Amino acid sequence: MLDFIAQIPIAVWVKEFTDWLTEAFAFIFDPIKNQGGDFLDWTSDMLVLIPPIIVIIIVAVIAFFLTDKRIGLPIFTIVGLWLIYNQGLWEELVFTFTLVLIASLLSILIGIPVGILMSKSKTAEAIITPILDFMQTMPAFVYLIPAVAFFGIGMVPGIFASLIFATPPTVRFTNLGIRQVSRELVEASDAFGSTGSQKLFKVELPMAKSTIMAGINQTVMLALSMVVIASMIGAPGLGREIVSALQNANVGSGFVAGISIVILAIIIDRFTQNLNK
Amino acid sequence: MPVIKVEGLSKVFGKNVKESLKLLDDGMKKEEILKQTGDTVGVNRASFDVEAGEVFVIMGLSGSGKSTLVRLLNRLIEPSEGNVYVDGENLATMNKEDLRRVRREKLSMVFQNFGLFPHRTILENAEFGLEVQGVDKEDRKEKAKKSLEMVGLGNYINQLPEQLSGGMQQRVGLARALANDPTVLLMDEAFSALDPLIRKDMQDELLELQVAMKKTIIFITHDLDEALRIGDRIALMKDGSIVQIGTPEEILVNPANDYVERFVEDVDRSKVLTAEHIMKRPETINIEKHGPRVALERMREEGLSSIYVIDGKRNLKGYVTADDASEARKKEIRDINEILKTDVPTVGMDKPMQEIFEIIHDSPVPIAVVEDEKLKGIIVRGAVLAALAGENEVNIDA
Ligand SMILES: Nc1ncnc2c1ncn2[C@@H]1O[C@H](COP(=O)(O)OP(=O)(O)OP(=O)(O)O)[C@@H](O)[C@H]1O
Ligand SMILES: [Mg+2]
Numbered sequence: 001m002l003d004f005i006a007q008i009p010i011a012v013w014v015k016e017f018t019d020w021l022t023e024a025f026a027f028i029f030d031p032i033k034n035q036g037g038d039f040l041d042w043t044s045d046m047l048v049l050i051p052p053i054i055v056i057i058i059v060a061v062i063a064f065f066l067t068d069k070r071i072g073l074p075i076f077t078i079v080g081l082w083l084i085y086n087q088g089l090w091e092e093l094v095f096t097f098t099l100v101l102i103a104s105l106l107s108i109l110i111g112i113p114v115g116i117l118m119s120k121s122k123t124a125e126a127i128i129t130p131i132l133d134f135m136q137t138m139p140a141f142v143y144l145i146p147a148v149a150f151f152g153i154g155m156v157p158g159i160f161a162s163l164i165f166a167t168p169p170t171v172r173f174t175n176l177g178i179r180q181v182s183r184e185l186v187e188a189s190d191a192f193g194s195t196g197s198q199k200l201f202k203v204e205l206p207m208a209k210s211t212i213m214a215g216i217n218q219t220v221m222l223a224l225s226m227v228v229i230a231s232m233i234g235a236p237g238l239g240r241e242i243v244s245a246l247q248n249a250n251v252g253s254g255f256v257a258g259i260s261i262v263i264l265a266i267i268i269d270r271f272t273q274n275l276n277k
Numbered sequence: 278m279p280v281i282k283v284e285g286l287s288k289v290f291g292k293n294v295k296e297s298l299k300l301l302d303d304g305m306k307k308e309e310i311l312k313q314t315g316d317t318v319g320v321n322r323a324s325f326d327v328e329a330g331e332v333f334v335i336m337g338l339s340g341s342g343k344s345t346l347v348r349l350l351n352r353l354i355e356p357s358e359g360n361v362y363v364d365g366e367n368l369a370t371m372n373k374e375d376l377r378r379v380r381r382e383k384l385s386m387v388f389q390n391f392g393l394f395p396h397r398t399i400l401e402n403a404e405f406g407l408e409v410q411g412v413d414k415e416d417r418k419e420k421a422k423k424s425l426e427m428v429g430l431g432n433y434i435n436q437l438p439e440q441l442s443g444g445m446q447q448r449v450g451l452a453r454a455l456a457n458d459p460t461v462l463l464m465d466e467a468f469s470a471l472d473p474l475i476r477k478d479m480q481d482e483l484l485e486l487q488v489a490m491k492k493t494i495i496f497i498t499h500d501l502d503e504a505l506r507i508g509d510r511i512a513l514m515k516d517g518s519i520v521q522i523g524t525p526e527e528i529l530v531n532p533a534n535d536y537v538e539r540f541v542e543d544v545d546r547s548k549v550l551t552a553e554h555i556m557k558r559p560e561t562i563n564i565e566k567h568g569p570r571v572a573l574e575r576m577r578e579e580g581l582s583s584i585y586v587i588d589g590k591r592n593l594k595g596y597v598t599a600d601d602a603s604e605a606r607k608k609e610i611r612d613i614n615e616i617l618k619t620d621v622p623t624v625g626m627d628k629p630m631q632e633i634f635e636i637i638h639d640s641p642v643p644i645a646v647v648e649d650e651k652l653k654g655i656i657v658r659g660a661v662l663a664a665l666a667g668e669n670e671v672n673i674d675a
Binding site: 192 | 348351353377378379380382384385386388389390391392393394395396405408409410453457463
């Protein structure tokens with residue numbers, strides 16, 4: 001009864017479409033793959049060159065000032081980062097951090113303008129909202145497949161997948177933050193003859209700042225989780241430790257890598273939250 | 278030329294604007310239109326002029342369209358129909374760039390909940406209008422400071438809005454609006470969020486400032502007392518339409534219809550009515566022609582216990598009492614000057630009734646209303662009481 005139509009070949013269509021995309025846009029994908037890859041390698045190489053002790057001190061000092069000179073977070077960063085170093089995962093940590101940093105920056109760079117567009121146009125909002133829903137509910141692993149098709153394996157596809165997965169919160173919160181600005185303030189800015197961009201930069205964005213920052217915080221956390229998953233397609237870092245621990249059924253090293261990710265996550269989370277204040 | 282000229286200005290909120298406007302033409306009411314088309318009539322064919330230096334109050338109950346109307350004046354809300362001329366330029370049809378220029382140079386707005394930017398200091402708030410105009414930093418600081426000093430906030434310039442009380446915040450709102458020296462000040466329930474005492478202070482302050490500034494002010498309020506205090510003219514709105522425009526006196530004394538009358542009913546009339554409204558035509562005798570005999574005769578005829586004495590040019594000379602006059606007749610005194618009393622309580626035509634009430638309280642004779650020493654009328658105690666009680670015994674054609 002339910003079989004009155006033969007199986008619709010959606011999977012085939014999507015595959016064909018992706019193949020076509022890969023080929024047709026190779027002139028875009030290839031440079032990104034190559035130059036982007038080089039850039040990422042170079043960045044992480046540079047970061048690895050900095051002696052861990054200096055990194056730890058710098059991060060702790062920033063934490064100290066970010067949290068209004070309280071010592072909780074600085075102590076946590078010192079102990080946590082030292083532990084990761086102690087477990088011989090420093091290099092992996094740097095790779096993961098680089099990926100998260102670049103992926104988050106790109107997400108923010110794309111997400112905020114899209115969010116602004118959404119807040120200014122009902123049509124844009126109506127079109128973008130379902131796309132965001134789709135992007136966020138699709139299991140994260142699925143993005144790895146086209147990422148590999150477009151960019152091969154390594155860091156670049158990891159960042160691509162992370163972009164798709166982690167950008168929505170920044171878009172949503174930017175839109176929300178701007179729409180939440182009180183009507184009177186928007187009217188005040190219009191009534192004094194602001195142009196659209198004066199209104200945006202002098203009133204709306206400053207007023208929406210804390211909401212946008214909450215979105216950025218979520219984006220960064222999602223980027224971290226995606227970067228770990230992206231190890232399955234060869235992105236280096238802490239995630240790769242977990243993947244190989246899984247393959248070897250090594251509970252111990254899996255746990256150590258997992259703890260390291262948690263430490264990194266907590267530090268990143270507290271940093272982005274406190275930036276907000 | 279009026280500073281603001283509004284012609285047939287309408288705003289219909291909804292999807293069937295054309296149809297609703299047509300129904301308005303057919304004289305349909307706001308409620309019926311809502312039922313038929315689902316549209317809300319915000320403002321219905323408003324027309325009025327506001328002259329330079331005038332304080333024009335728009336008053337009405339909640340939902341009557343005041344905020345919509347004032348926002349049509351600077352086009353924060355797009356009109357559905359009609360024209361708004363500011364200094365002869367039609368706002369309704371001008372392009373965005375011109376609109377921005379007019380908003381920057383001619384129209385400033387003060388908001389009900391102050392509309393201050395919480396992330397900016399008081400000074401930065403006051404600078405806003407100049408900042409968007411691109412005035413350079415030093416210059417705009419200077420002007421904003423001056424404006425803040427004018428409203429008495431010179432010492433608070435580096436505070437944030439949340440650090441100030443409501444009254445002070447609204448002063449900042451006023452200073453911000455004045456900083457770019459606009460022609461017209463639009464104030465939408467600017468004092469409604471303040472508690473009553475502060476509100477009164479702000480009204481006084483606005484009036485004081487107005488003496489020096491001579492701005493054209495459009496002031497929205499739902500409070501008749503406030504309207505009467507500060508308005509040169511008042512427009513009363515109901516269901517989007519202006520039902521009456523007039524001076525405070527005209528509105529009070531001569532309400533155009535039941536709606537206005539009901540609105541006006543519970544106002545303390547003593548604040549607005551003046552001597553002119555409650556005086557009566559006086560009974561008099563002429564000092565050049567009449568003696569005590571005539572005076573007594575007149576008083577008897579009219580049932581009075583005293584009568585005013587004037588000369589041929591209606592200049593007030595004094596009064597005589599019935600007692601004195603009958604005494605004089607017995608003593609065969611002919612000259613009225615001998616019994617003339619000159620301790621006459623007099624008031625000018627525009628003396629507010631509240632003050633008349635105090636004078637009449639301990640005066641043995643009716644009060645004389647004079648203009649240029651000429652007797653215009655008299656006020657008896659009964660008329661004051663009647664007017665205070667809101668009875669319609671007031672003298673409209675006075
Ligand atoms: N954006 C809008 N969309 C739809 N209807 C609106 C809108 N703004 C105002 N209205 C309607 O227009 C009418 C006039 O509203 P307006 O806010 O001008 O009244 P008001 O006299 O300022 O009242 P209040 O004293 O409550 O501020 C009301 O019926 C209101 O519901
Ligand atoms: Mg209103």
